[in-house]
Amino acid sequence: DAGVIQSPRHEVTEMGQEVTLRCKPISGHNSLFWYRQTMMRGLELLIYFNNNVPIDDSGMPEDRFSAKMPNASFSTLKIQPSEPRDSAVYFCASSLGTTGSYGYTFGSGTRLTVV
Amino acid sequence: GNSVTQMEGPVTLSEEAFLTINCTYTATGYPSLFWYVQYPGEGLQLLLKATKADDKGSNKGFEATYRKETTSFHLEKGSVQVSDSAVYFCALRTSQGGSEKLVFGKGTKLTVNP
Numbered sequence: 001d002a003g004v005i006q007s008p009r010h011e012v013t014e015m016g017q018e019v020t021l022r023c024k025p026i027s028g029h030n031s032l033f034w035y036r037q038t039m040m041r042g043l044e045l046l047i048y049f050n051n052n053v054p055i056d057d058s059g060m061p062e063d064r065f066s067a068k069m070p071n072a073s074f075s076t077l078k079i080q081p082s083e084p085r086d087s088a089v090y091f092c093a094s095s096l097g098t099t100g101s102y103g104y105t106f107g108s109g110t111r112l113t114v115v
Numbered sequence: 116g117n118s119v120t121q122m123e124g125p126v127t128l129s130e131e132a133f134l135t136i137n138c139t140y141t142a143t144g145y146p147s148l149f150w151y152v153q154y155p156g157e158g159l160q161l162l163l164k165a166t167k168a169d170d171k172g173s174n175k176g177f178e179a180t181y182r183k184e185t186t187s188f189h190l191e192k193g194s195v196q197v198s199d200s201a202v203y204f205c206a207l208r209t210s211q212g213g214s215e216k217l218v219f220g221k222g223t224k225l226t227v228n229p
Contacts, residue, residue, distance in 0.1 A: 004158075033217070043159075043204070043219040056216070091158055103149055104217060106158035 004107035006092050012113045018080040021110045023092030024073055031095040034077050038088045082114045117142045121205045121220035128195055128227050136190040136223050138205035146207040148181055148188040153202045195227045
């Protein structure tokens, strides 16, 4: 099992540019989560999908952020236009079930720097 | 709302010392509780979990007991190793109105010196 795969590992972009982060969940997992981690705010849940359908996007900071899950094996998180305050590590995680007893498996993250 | 409070770090210990990282929570209903560990440059890994009161989760010498009466889930290890140096996150998971969330504490950085 290759685990949750995120790409790219690092991304440096200029303010105003579009950024797309990618995630491949573990095969068979039916829930997918996008988190953002910063020193100031810790870990924040941005959005999650269940069976490819967005269930809760209340953590998405603003309209510049969007996420899609076109199929069970792929998800993207897009920021357009990017701003320096978006600099953070973005994690994708997947889970087998939706009940509380299931933990999440996290990817290694994408470190985004907006200059 | 649901929240997790864990002890502020950083925590610095010598090898073979006893470790306790405190975690308390506020939640509606009966959450499941988790400890995750994050090694430098990596994502979070599930360390252990407990799904109901009085359950004890354990893994790699770490233990935590779900205490409903004190709303706590403290992480302990009897003898830490240098390789345990990492950031530890306490978390809870509930389902509210069909929207499940894994809520994390702010993390506690542990450094173990040889």
